[in-house]
Amino acid sequence: MSLQKVSLLKENIKSYNEYPFNIPLIKNLSELQFKNNVTFFVGENGSGKSTLLESIAVKCGFNLNGGSQNNVYTGNTEEITLSDHLRLSWLPKVNNGFFLRAESFYNFATYLDELNQEEGTGDVYAPYGGISLHKQSHGESFLSLFNNRFNSKKALYLLDEPEAALSPARQLSLLKIIHDLSTKSNAQFIIATHSPILLGYPDATILSFNEEQIEETSYEMTEHYQITKYFLENRKGMLNKLFRED
């Protein structure tokens, strides 16, 4: 593990009325400790998971549209000022890693295609399965990335909803990749997810983004686990109740 702690430096925050400081749990954040090679961010839609993950990515020098420090390109990058107020505590500092954001993965694939048109850039597809990511399905291109690009030792991988493109079987493949890299290469993962499969990774730290603060929780206490379990065990009853006219 290398990223030990994220601290919010409050001295220069001018106003708490605007995004991202108007998000209650960002406002209340002072520091977040990482105790584990695999940490999940869970919580309701809009609770602030991506905001924090993206800000950590910017602070690491990773591109906001997805990519590593070597992938410098400008997409429709939004200014996020939270990163200016974050301090990252490392032991040791790593420069390798990747930020994967499902919603801007398309832009990243386009960027690689453009780079491939330029002279002297070599085989830009080599780390991504040898062909353009646009010529692979959404899930295939994700897995190509995971299988080929995620190989550095001592790396930090920040993933925002990687399950978006993956079938349940491929989510299991991702769990295996996470397991191999975090145990054999000591890679660190911070993953925002809604997937009850990914969350099942053994011994991960699960940080729940609640209304007012971020709290550690267990797999079985997450809504993702409880609702999915209940749905699978009581599908008919649950749907009848859901669809019942009031």
Ligand SMILES: Nc1ncnc2c1ncn2[C@@H]1O[C@H](COP(=O)(O)OP(=O)(O)OP(=O)(O)O)[C@@H](O)[C@H]1O
């Ligand atoms: N660029 C922005 N400008 C203003 N508000 C924003 C911006 N991006 C996000 N927000 C707001 O900040 C809050 C947190 O958004 P964020 O994307 O971090 O949520 P999230 O936890 O990742 O949700 P989800 O599970 O749906 O991905 C939301 O209320 C959202 O509407």
Ligand SMILES: [Mg+2]
């Ligand atoms: Mg999000």
